[in-house]
Amino acid sequence: MRIGIDVDSGERPFQELIQGALESIEKYKDISVYFIGRSDRIKRYFPHLETNNKVFLVDAKEVIYMDESPILALKKKKDATVVVGCRMIKDGALDFFFSPGNTGATVACSVLTLGLINHIKKPSLATFFPRISEGETMLLDIGANPEATEENLYHNSILGLAYYTIIWKKKYPTIGLLNIGAENIKGNKNLKKAFELLRENQYFIGNVEGYNIFNGSVDIVVCDGFTGNSILKFAESIKDYFLAVLKDSFLTHSKNKILSYTLNLVGYIDEQKKILYDKILPKFYGAAPVLGVKGGILVGHGMSSSKDVKNAIDLAYFLYENNYLQNMNNLVNKFLKKH
Amino acid sequence: MRIGIDVDSGERPFQELIQGALESIEKYKDISVYFIGRSDRIKRYFPHLETNNKVFLVDAKEVIYMDESPILALKKKKDATVVVGCRMIKDGALDFFFSPGNTGATVACSVLTLGLINHIKKPSLATFFPRISEGETMLLDIGANPEATEENLYHNSILGLAYYTIIWKKKYPTIGLLNIGAENIKGNKNLKKAFELLRENQYFIGNVEGYNIFNGSVDIVVCDGFTGNSILKFAESIKDYFLAVLKDSFLTHSKNKILSYTLNLVGYIDEQKKILYDKILPKFYGAAPVLGVKGGILVGHGMSSSKDVKNAIDLAYFLYENNYLQNMNNLVNKFLKKH
Numbered sequence: 056m057r058i059g060i061d062v063d064s065g066e067r068p069f070q071e072l073i074q075g076a077l078e079s080i081e082k083y084k085d086i087s088v089y090f091i092g093r094s095d096r097i098k099r100y101f102p103h104l105e106t107n108n109k110v111f112l113v114d115a116k117e118v119i120y121m122d123e124s125p126i127l128a129l130k131k132k133k134d135a136t137v138v139v140g141c142r143m144i145k146d147g148a149l150d151f152f153f154s155p156g157n158t159g160a161t162v163a164c165s166v167l168t169l170g171l172i173n174h175i176k177k178p179s180l181a182t183f184f185p186r187i188s189e190g191e192t193m194l195l196d197i198g199a200n201p202e203a204t205e206e207n208l209y210h211n212s213i214l215g216l217a218y219y220t221i222i223w224k225k226k227y228p229t230i231g232l233l234n235i236g237a238e239n240i241k242g243n244k245n246l247k248k249a250f251e252l253l254r255e256n257q258y259f260i261g262n263v264e265g266y267n268i269f270n271g272s273v274d275i276v277v278c279d280g281f282t283g284n285s286i287l288k289f290a291e292s293i294k295d296y297f298l299a300v301l302k303d304s305f306l307t308h309s310k311n312k313i314l315s316y317t318l319n320l321v322g323y324i325d326e327q328k329k330i331l332y333d334k335i336l337p338k339f340y341g342a343a344p345v346l347g348v349k350g351g352i353l354v355g356h357g358m359s360s361s362k363d364v365k366n367a368i369d370l371a372y373f374l375y376e377n378n379y380l381q382n383m384n385n386l387v388n389k390f391l392k393k394h
Numbered sequence: 395m396r397i398g399i400d401v402d403s404g405e406r407p408f409q410e411l412i413q414g415a416l417e418s419i420e421k422y423k424d425i426s427v428y429f430i431g432r433s434d435r436i437k438r439y440f441p442h443l444e445t446n447n448k449v450f451l452v453d454a455k456e457v458i459y460m461d462e463s464p465i466l467a468l469k470k471k472k473d474a475t476v477v478v479g480c481r482m483i484k485d486g487a488l489d490f491f492f493s494p495g496n497t498g499a500t501v502a503c504s505v506l507t508l509g510l511i512n513h514i515k516k517p518s519l520a521t522f523f524p525r526i527s528e529g530e531t532m533l534l535d536i537g538a539n540p541e542a543t544e545e546n547l548y549h550n551s552i553l554g555l556a557y558y559t560i561i562w563k564k565k566y567p568t569i570g571l572l573n574i575g576a577e578n579i580k581g582n583k584n585l586k587k588a589f590e591l592l593r594e595n596q597y598f599i600g601n602v603e604g605y606n607i608f609n610g611s612v613d614i615v616v617c618d619g620f621t622g623n624s625i626l627k628f629a630e631s632i633k634d635y636f637l638a639v640l641k642d643s644f645l646t647h648s649k650n651k652i653l654s655y656t657l658n659l660v661g662y663i664d665e666q667k668k669i670l671y672d673k674i675l676p677k678f679y680g681a682a683p684v685l686g687v688k689g690g691i692l693v694g695h696g697m698s699s700s701k702d703v704k705n706a707i708d709l710a711y712f713l714y715e716n717n718y719l720q721n722m723n724n725l726v727n728k729f730l731k732k733h
Binding site: 121122185186187198201202233235236238242243264265266267268269270278280281282284285286287288289290291292293295296297299 | 460461524525526537540541572574575577581582603604605606607608609617619620621623624625626627628629630631632634635636638
């Protein structure tokens, strides 16, 4: 597998991202990594990088910043990391491209460069949440398309269904439409129309609510990109809050301070915290493919760290092994209602 | 303080709700409770209720169900619990009215019966989230008005500011507009226009994201009712998930099963869980006033239990003591930009 990593668009230093990718190279036998960014600078910090025959440096001198308007920036900056990455995908030189930069720019660039699967009008981004029951819950769209029409919501469902099938290999995943009540009279016009479009889909179980993401009663929760993005960012901050509360309750508030202290010394509390932390983070945390585009494009957080790069490579490798692009295309065509 | 409790609209048995209110009567010296519902049935289950001189039974034979369209139901069911409750507020017979029923119906009924504070076009519902730093973060609207115009978003900010001032007695609470990025070029037209309306407000700190609800960087997070409702319901399910994970990690996964078992025996783990649970639940959890209407109307979850009724009465009592209605009116007028 050949993966391109945009090392200059994120908010963390490029050295960290490169470090993460280098560790992944050790893990997988058959991958090569293309670092896309200012190659002079990379060489200065990693002088022996070229001796690694699994590493390539692709020079891209520009970066699209987080606060830039994607469309304007894409017109102006032809040598931006995301432009180069998407072009290499189009050219067949890369199997996957990961960028932790401006999500809007990566999404727009991938659509413009690679196009969308037949019938799909807008791409979608999905994330997973852990849950009490087995498996994970998928939420989409988490920000590829903030304002969704009924058709976009319907296509999100289909893209989600296809992707869930690939990731979780579940035969009958269920789809729910996020709404403010389970009754189908609720919600705005777009939601009511999307409900009608989904009504005859055998995987569709009706409207669901925010509760259902964690309780495991549905596999795929479909919403517009604004709502999904807000829920995702809120959820991410929870683990920090929860771990702070946990630490506080163990070390400060206990009636048995000595007991807490002793437990901490024997590593008991640290062990519990690690288990908790792992359970709070979903599978492939930190990267999401731009669903619907004809190419393996992965977006990450701006704050992506070396660990997130490793997760992104794990995800890319999993998708590569599971014939992601072809399967997405086939499954979307299979699930899409013939109009 | 005189409070009316709608005991028939919720999803839990009326006996539970009555039981909760009866416990609150013990706690406060100067409150009286009006149970609004089918009084024959109440009398059958609580034959000695009338001997309590702080209790009154108000007969209302109808209920607006969760899946009914609020406006149609309000036209048809003149003897519904919410209709009777709002009328009693209008009549000056009650200071507060609490309903765990169809939120849309309670909101619509209170607006139609009591009207809105000058200049306010739509009511709003707020909830609080605990956070790492001191105080709590307010999120509104959580569902009074699912689709918000720029003016509605602006009014949500003003209503939130007034209510936050009353509840938290903070002199300079900060307002943030929930968006999918901190840059003010993000978001749809309504959000951009709302940003402009708020720009000169001295409490406004700009766009915020889902992260900011828990991290304490802003006091009041403003959004449309659809997004707010989805985040709230998602958040509520988190505590269940966390407690399940916590229990699991303590009792199953530890390398030191014997230690876990021993800790459980001495009550250590239960104590920790209780502290955690308390920290995850915000202040006045379970009830929210319909902000903007000229009357003390509180809505609760459909699943409101006896404990939630007690919380609702605690909130009502706090608001009563803090001259809620007059303060809301004065503060909204003070904060509202003069057009």
